[in-house]
Amino acid sequence: MADLLKMEGISKSFSGVRVLDKVQLSLQVGEVHALMGENGAGKSTLMKILSGIYTMDEGIIQIQGTEQVMSSPKAAQDLGVAIIHQELNMIPYLSVMENLFLGRELKYGRTGIVNWSKMRTEARKYLSQLGLEISPDTLAGELSVGQQQMVEIAKALSMQAKILVLDEPTAALTKREIEKLFKVIESLKAQNVGMIYISHRMGEIFQISDRITVLRDGRYIGTRETRETSMDELVKMMVGREIKELFPKTKTTVGEERLRVEGLSQPGKLENVSFSLRSGEILGIAGLMGAGRTELAKAIFGVESCSGKIYVNDHVINIKNPRDAIRSGIALVTEDRKGEGLVLELSVRENLSLPNLPTLSRSGFISQRKEQEFVDDGIEKLHVKAHHPNQKVGSLSGGNQQKVVIGKWLATHPKVLILDEPTRGVDIGAKREIYSLMNQLVQEGVAILMISSELSEVLGMSDRILVMHEGRVTGEFSRENATQENIMHAATGGKSHG
Structure with missing residues (x-):
């Protein structure tokens, strides 16, 4: 060739x-x-x-x-x-056709007048080439x-x-x-x-x-x-070396209940979701896209309002916003690290410090010495590859950005850590580091709620697995009884427990 x-x-x-x-x-x-x-x-x-x-x-x-x-x-x-x-x-508010020919609009000769009819025909041609049954006039945002x-x-x-x-x-x-x-x-x-x-x-x-x-x-x-x-x-x-075991799951002693949710509901998104999570435990949440997993994480963290009860350490907590959740010892590593987890224009130092300003400040002023020690410690512990703490976080690789997102929340010493797609877009070496970090955290008594679309990750790292379908829990499995088959059965709407 x-x-x-x-x-x-x-x-x-x-x-x-x-x-x-x-x-x-x-x-x-x-x-x-x-x-x-x-x-x-x-x-x-x-x-x-x-x-x-x-x-x-x-x-x-x-x-x-x-x-x-x-x-x-x-x-x-x-x-x-x-x-x-x-x-x-x-561009979401432009049509498919306008996005296709943006900056290259087809015109009538040299008149500068857009030939919408020809553009529509050409758009249909290229869309049908890919077997796409989409109208050229549909808004891209839809x-x-x-x-x-x-x-x-x-x-x-x-x-x-x-x-x-x-x-x-x-x-x-x-x-x-x-x-x-x-x-x-x-x-x-x-x-x-x-x-x-x-x-x-x-x-x-x-x-x-x-x-x-x-x-x-x-x-x-x-x-x-x-x-x-x-x-x-x-x-x-x-x-540069062999990785013997991709999912280095370690045995931990599961302790007292850290989180309990009862009857969590949200119109069109969640329906009567109940479960508990203990210290030293990783509870995996599996399900297909649109199952309500991310909505569940956001409801617990106070991003979206819902009905039902949330208990932390056996006390009912009224979570109206993320600030309430953080005060209660809950942290959320969002699936959209670029849109919701980081401020890309700010440095690694500033992103790590953001949720921790109260502990790094006195009388409204940040202690530079405290912040420097805190940031250096975080970068070292998480093996963040950055040329300098003042490097823009947006210029880091995906795996290192994810470590910064996790690092900023770990410093708040959460009792409950929610990880939504913790290794999405992350390479195999960084995945292994994140899994090792999860092991370390559960050894220290942190309770982890892990949402993942990768079945191998859910099976490899979870102590228990909940499966969701259309906003409801349709399955719960112990680590020993979970298989790809019974998880997929529950993920498509069949009730399963094991």
Whole structure:
């Protein structure tokens, strides 16, 4: 097969720190090439160089055998490069058609008047190419995440993209949407589109890719034919060592009841949810998208009002807002770390300090010495990879951002820690660190409520498992009795207990 793309000797430094060191990557016509590595390995930086967002310090980029300079995103776009970002770029109050042709509106000759009829016809053509039955006039904000993603792919096709980068494309999709995406990827291969596929989900990589390239610490480690490698080999390439056990669950002594909820209800979201959680216990919450898991977390944390009773240490607590929850010893690590968990424009130091200002201040003034000690201690304990405490948290890798979110709440010394999708978009090494931290916390008597869409994570780390479906608890299982089959049975509405 001919090389559609060749990147050789790519290096890049920021403020004297080398983040890419002579990296290489090739892509063939009609190939799905997985790009893997831990968060901070350099995957995003390499893709930003390919798409013209960053300029490389040295190296060569060839497209179809011709050396090219990616001087800007427009230059990359003109050369047939398109990226479907993890955070989608749709403008919600514009129609699908307007989003598809934003900045490239079709007009009547040189009049400057938009040819809506032609745009509608063209939009239908690209949408139907992907099997999408969506009206071009539908507002983008009315689409599901999966549909928005498909529209982004249709947009790339309308730009005649030959190189498509898919960054964590399944992170927020349902199982059905993932199946549809994979069918679209197969059809794009048949149209000779080359795809670079970035994901932390090993199962997907083996299902969808032809070759795999691994980066580690900004360096090229190697490329493997997917059918000729194994999960163990890839993990070793990514982390530089073997990981014997992905879910390092330790035995703990389960103590007294920390949290009890009785009859928690919220119109259209939660229906009579009751359970208890003890110190030293990890209670996993499983269920399909839309089951009400995140709504449950937000109700307990006081983000959304609900009826029912919440007990902490056997006392009824009236939680009207998150401040009440924090005072009661409850902390929530939200699933949306960028939108709700962090202030991306602020530094690592400021994000870690935010919920802890009362203990770091006196008479309304922050003690710089106290804050410095507190932040240094947090960074060290959580192994946060940051050049400096004053580095913007938005510039950290996903795994390190997640550690900061967890770290800021741990300093409040919670009795109950709610983790909503704690390892979403996090690499295998950082996952292992988060699991070890969870073990350490339950050993110290913290009660953990863990919500996860990854069944292997729920089965691997939970002492007990609750399953939700359409806002109700439909199953409860002990660690010993839980299987993928009985969890999925309860997740689809069948009552199960074991």
